[in-house]
Amino acid sequence: MENKENINKYGEINLVHRMTVIKRIIHWTFFLAIINNIITGFYIAYPFLFFGKTPTQSDSLSTGIVNSGETNQAFIMTWMRDFHFIGAVLIDVIFIVWLYLAFFSWKEPLYKSFLPFGDKLEEAWKMIKHYFTLKDKPKTGRYQDPLNAFVFTIFHLLILLQMLTGFQMYVASFTGTSAVGAWWPWLMHFSTDWTLFIFGGLTGVTIAHLFIMWLIIIFIAYHIYIEVWRSVMWKEGDILIPFGGYKYIRNKSETQ
Amino acid sequence: MDNDNHSCDNNCKEKKPAFKWDPLRFISKNPDEVLKKVDKRLDKLEKEYFKNTKEKENNLPNIFDIYGVSRRDFLKWSAFLTSTLMLPYIFKPRIARAANILTRTPFIWLDMADCMGNTEAFIRNANPTPAEIIINYVSVNYMESIMAPAGYQAEARRTETIKKDKGKYILVVEGAIPTGMDGKFLTIGAKGDTGIKIVKETAKNAGITIAIGNCAAYGGIPAASPNPTNAVGLSSVTNRSVINIPACPANPVNVVGTLVEYILTGKAPQLDNIGRPLWAYSGRLHDNCYRRGHFEAGEYVRHWGDAGAKKEYCLYMMGCKGPFTWNNCTTAEYNQDTSFPMRAGHGCIGCSEPVFWDRMTPFEKPNADAKIIIPGVEATADEFGVALLGAAGVGIAAHAIYTGIKKKNETKKSSSKKED
Ligand code: HEM
Ligand code: SF4
Numbered sequence: 001m002e003n004k005e006n007i008n009k010y011g012e013i014n015l016v017h018r019m020t021v022i023k024r025i026i027h028w029t030f031f032l033a034i035i036n037n038i039i040t041g042f043y044i045a046y047p048f049l050f051f052g053k054t055p056t057q058s059d060s061l062s063t064g065i066v067n068s069g070e071t072n073q074a075f076i077m078t079w080m081r082d083f084h085f086i087g088a089v090l091i092d093v094i095f096i097v098w099l100y101l102a103f104f105s106w107k108e109p110l111y112k113s114f115l116p117f118g119d120k121l122e123e124a125w126k127m128i129k130h131y132f133t134l135k136d137k138p139k140t141g142r143y144q145d146p147l148n149a150f151v152f153t154i155f156h157l158l159i160l161l162q163m164l165t166g167f168q169m170y171v172a173s174f175t176g177t178s179a180v181g182a183w184w185p186w187l188m189h190f191s192t193d194w195t196l197f198i199f200g201g202l203t204g205v206t207i208a209h210l211f212i213m214w215l216i217i218i219f220i221a222y223h224i225y226i227e228v229w230r231s232v233m234w235k236e237g238d239i240l241i242p243f244g245g246y247k248y249i250r251n252k253s254e255t256q
Numbered sequence: 257m258d259n260d261n262h263s264c265d266n267n268c269k270e271k272k273p274a275f276k277w278d279p280l281r282f283i284s285k286n287p288d289e290v291l292k293k294v295d296k297r298l299d300k301l302e303k304e305y306f307k308n309t310k311e312k313e314n315n316l317p318n319i320f321d322i323y324g325v326s327r328r329d330f331l332k333w334s335a336f337l338t339s340t341l342m343l344p345y346i347f348k349p350r351i352a353r354a355a356n357i358l359t360r361t362p363f364i365w366l367d368m369a370d371c372m373g374n375t376e377a378f379i380r381n382a383n384p385t386p387a388e389i390i391i392n393y394v395s396v397n398y399m400e401s402i403m404a405p406a407g408y409q410a411e412a413r414r415t416e417t418i419k420k421d422k423g424k425y426i427l428v429v430e431g432a433i434p435t436g437m438d439g440k441f442l443t444i445g446a447k448g449d450t451g452i453k454i455v456k457e458t459a460k461n462a463g464i465t466i467a468i469g470n471c472a473a474y475g476g477i478p479a480a481s482p483n484p485t486n487a488v489g490l491s492s493v494t495n496r497s498v499i500n501i502p503a504c505p506a507n508p509v510n511v512v513g514t515l516v517e518y519i520l521t522g523k524a525p526q527l528d529n530i531g532r533p534l535w536a537y538s539g540r541l542h543d544n545c546y547r548r549g550h551f552e553a554g555e556y557v558r559h560w561g562d563a564g565a566k567k568e569y570c571l572y573m574m575g576c577k578g579p580f581t582w583n584n585c586t587t588a589e590y591n592q593d594t595s596f597p598m599r600a601g602h603g604c605i606g607c608s609e610p611v612f613w614d615r616m617t618p619f620e621k622p623n624a625d626a627k628i629i630i631p632g633v634e635a636t637a638d639e640f641g642v643a644l645l646g647a648a649g650v651g652i653a654a655h656a657i658y659t660g661i662k663k664k665n666e667t668k669k670s671s672s673k674k675e676d
Contacts, residue, residue, distance in 0.1 A: 047556055076554035078553075131655070134662055201580070201609060201611065203615045207637050210624055211628060214641025214645060218648045221645065221648055221652065222648065225656070
């Protein structure tokens with residue numbers, strides 16, 4: 001009796017699987033790595049000396065707490081760069097796994113949200129219209145909606161660009177060989193030297209790396225907002241996807 | 257030659273070299289073979305340029321006497337140059353011989369669009385080192401700033417050298433070459449020939465062509481945006497291979513080292529992908545800087561002359577471009593081998609990199625404070641990024657408010673419908 005009333009009010013509620021365990025792990029590792037790289041990257045660009053030792057010593061909050069004030073105990077820039085590179089390794093691995101899963105995932109490969117391309121473009125456009133009119137909510141389907149698929153793909157391309165410009169900066173301190181052999185710097189030069197021409201030398205590459213960071217921050221803001229918005233407006237529990245892997249699917253919507 | 261037996265201490269034939277890259281590999285993979293070839297070439301050149309043994313042996317001492325440089329100084333210097341060239345110690349006597357030969361090698365020095373800073377760096381020295389002295393005593397056939405002949409005679413000297421010493425003379429070019437208006441932005445000499453014509457003519461028959469200073473190598477300051485004269489570096493106007501020795505001015509050690517290596521081997525040294533000798537330009541300044549420890553420790557100069565500056569902290573925040581620049585300033589050092597920018601307390605300005613006047617500016621601010629090059633945008637990456645983020649934030653807020661109001665209206669409508 002009560003249940004039926006609910007169905008009338010909210011429509012029939014079903015579950016749809018959206019994120020495998022691996023994808024959820026990737027999602028949160030990626031989140032942590034990117035936040036880490038934003039903080040450490042900022043520090044590299046502008047050493048703000050919060051934990052560092054400053055010329056007068058007294059204006060460092062951490063002197064005497066995490067370090068004794070000796071130079072060799074306060075290699076703050078070393079730590080920042082190390083964490084940046086650890087984050088970078090995570091990001092690189094995740095990108096490659098993401099690329100693989102986008103095509104070969106058993107359950108929810110991304111390419112299903114793209115094909116057939118023309119139709120999906122129209123569907124994405126409908127979603128944008130829905131954002132602004134709040135009417136005609138596109139049906140929740142088996143796969144990710146095309147608009148999100150497009151936005152996420154662009155985001156991953158930004159990450160790729162970040163990787164390539166990052167490796168170009170990284171290879172700068174190599175002198176033709178490395179602990180694991182000459183192939184490693186060669187590979188980095190081979191795959192990223194074109195960024196020097198596109199962005200105008202190493203300084204340009206660095207500035208591009210810095211600027212792409214801002215685009216990534218903007219993506220994060222958009223991403224969080226739109227997932228919250230969907231959860232509020234659609235009442236399908238979109239925000240739960242990266243935690244439980246499922247969202248709801250309803251055959252009724254207030255905005256239809 | 258007393259050091260010959262040092263080279264092969266313990267069965268070095270079986271041992272592979274520790275590094276994939278070593279300076280004279282391109283002569284031969286076999287070290288003995290390299291030595292043989294070098295010796296043969298030195299013998300030949302010595303016969304060609306010196307009449308007898310006495311002349312050969314007295315040549316350098318005579319020159320150094322004038323400047324009060326002792327034989328000991330010279331030996332120290334040749335050891336220094338040997339290690340700077342990344343050659344084994346066994347090459348030290350051969351470097352000394354090559355320096356001797358260098359003083360007799362025909363030589364043309366051309367000045368294009370430039371400030372003659374490289375010339376000044378060589379000839380205006382209170383205490384010249386052997387490097388500068390040798391350059392001054394290279395048998396200069398043509399160099400506007402120090403030659404006696406003028407006008408037509410000067411031109412004649414040049415054309416004569418080109419003909420007589422075809423394929424033998426060393427050509428050093430200083431300054432960018434304007435190519436706009438058929439090169440008429442720069443005309444030189446009694447006949448008013450354009451710089452581009454003179455350079456092409458002279459480079460055609462040169463034994464080795466060296467672009468000295470950033471202007472000659474990559475266009476430098478004359479080519480800085482908006483480059484009204486269409487100035488370019490030497491390698492863009494000649495099809496001969498050019499050795500670039502950039503920097504502003506170039507370090508005399510790097511020039512003499514390159515010339516000495518040419519005398520030793522008859523070839524250009526191994527070059528990096530923008531034409532610079534690897535032995536001098538394979539290290540990044542930031543990686544060889546004595547202030548690097550302070551960089552890693554987060555100890556930075558924040559203002560000129562502050563406490564950090566007195567303690568020689570890292571100049572990263574004062575705009576040091578060492579992280580973007582490849583050169584050997586920190587090891588070979590400038591000004592009679594005594595100093596370089598970071599030691600003097602000012603950051604590197606990146607003068608040995610292409611387009612440095614546009615890419616490395618502002619010189620005294622961190623790179624992140626440089627303006628980004630997006631048409632119509634006059635801001636740093638961060639200013640523009642914050643602006644975009646702010647715009648996105650405003651957009652998000654507007655959308656949220658819009659959604660809220662619209663939804664409220666709709667619920668009102670539908671609930672009023674129900675009441676009806
Ligand atoms: C979301 C990802 C990332 C963000 C937000 C980020 C951000 C930044 C920022 C802001 C800087 C400072 C740039 C400057 O000096 O002006 C930086 C430096 C750097 N980043 Fe990243 N980065 C990211 C990923 C990567 C990746 C994947 C790599 C790959 C190797 C990388 C390698 C580097 C390197 C080598 C530097 C220069 C460090 C130095 O000069 O000591 N970054 N990053
Ligand atoms: S002074 Fe310049 S080159 Fe030296 S460590 Fe600091 S940033 Fe690097």
